[in-house]
Amino acid sequence: MSVRVRFAPSPTGYLHVGGARTALFNWLFARHHGGKFILRIEDTDKQRNTPEAIQVIYDGLRWLGLDWDEGPQVGGDRGPYFQTERDPIYERYFERLRDSGWLYEDAGAWRFRFARELIEMDDLICGKVTIDFTNTEITPDMTIRRPDGSWIFHFANVVDDLEMGITHVIRGEDHLSNTPKHIQIFKALGVEPPRYGHIPLILNPDGSKMSKRDQGASITSYIEGGYAPEAVRNYFCLLGWSPKDDREILPLEEIIARFDVSGINRKGAHFDLAKCDWFNAQYIQQMSADRYRELALPWLTTAGISASPAQLDPVLALEKMKVTHFREIPDRVSFFFTEDYPYDPAAVEKTLRKPGAIERLGQLADTYSALELFDAATLEGRLKELAASLGVKPAEFIHPARVAVSGRSVGPSLYHMLEVLGQARTLARIDRTRKQFAA
């Protein structure tokens, strides 16, 4: 029997990291086993059910690279994939249950009469769990249909999993206590329930339950925060799962090959954005120039910077080892793309106003204007020679030069920065700076 798993979010207007991680584990499970990953939208809560809220789910999953084999937008022969469109199916199962005596009416609502017995389940992650249904006080019967005819989650969820041929239900631990109830319905229907695996929840750094407002809780915050999806996905994979060999940066193909539900931890994981940031920086460092530019481009465009790949790549390369989030890039490289860059007042005060600084800029410009080869190594050699010949430290030239051409006291390696800037622009910038800050 081939594996069929599903991610069944309800549209709430955002995609929670916990949900995304659940989707990711289902997806990995499906890909590992060559099965199907199905997306089903549990949109029975009419108030929150908006096109925008559903779009957020699509966007989040697609961003993380979690493509679904069946579901909205891609179709499939077990649809429809929106619960609001599955009424006739629920009706059919409802009648079946009612006619075989499992249901009874109570104040207009329909309730499912639990079998009063012990329900044993063998969870893929938590192991054997037994729930005692013999006490009606502790486990009262369950409503499955409201007086207005609408369906309760437990019922619709079970019917959908059954109808869609779901073989493994991998979901958050918050459903662990619900599962025996679901198994009861499967048994009443005379159907073998799927295998269940409950993954631990993701907690805030302080151990509290992560909710909407918490930092890093929403997938949108990663999309808008300048993260590389492959980095975030890699970090999420390691939240509750590991390859067992201490490696952390892993290519997706390898994760798919090694992923296994039995390797999922039973302990809730505290979310650590600092580590997620580290993954992002690592991925950026190891990224191809094309991918790096591709991810940087939207940020540059938004900042009003437009240039050809040929112009962009050398500049971006200068910052590759320093960037943690793509959103930092426009600010880091802006001075390359305008001659009207601002001078940081603190840098001016500390460096350009230093006695002799402007004069040294003139000496450096003289040296550099004579150069025929304007590459980093030459630039460094000449600057150091110049400093030595005048008996001053290279820093006396380096710092003013940096401020002169960039307006800042921090930035890329000076010589590489000048090489990328080119001789003409370098000399023009030094010249203009000298005039502007001449004593």
Place this chain on the structure above:
RNA sequence: GACCCUAUCGUCCAGUGGCCUAGGACACUCCCCUUUCACGGGAGUAACACGGGUUCGAAUCCCGUUAGGGUCGCCA
């Protein structure tokens, strides 16, 4: 409150009875590299929740306690 799950450095993981004076990573501190900021390299601080068993031997198995989380809806 009842029921269920869980319990190794601050955090994420490794560890499934002897290889553990507990390993890796993030974060933090220090050093090196670098006359910027980073990257990189090196070093360091830091944990088996507690109490009982079982065993020649326990982080690993059992019981209890404590703590954390989850579920108890005509929400999903």
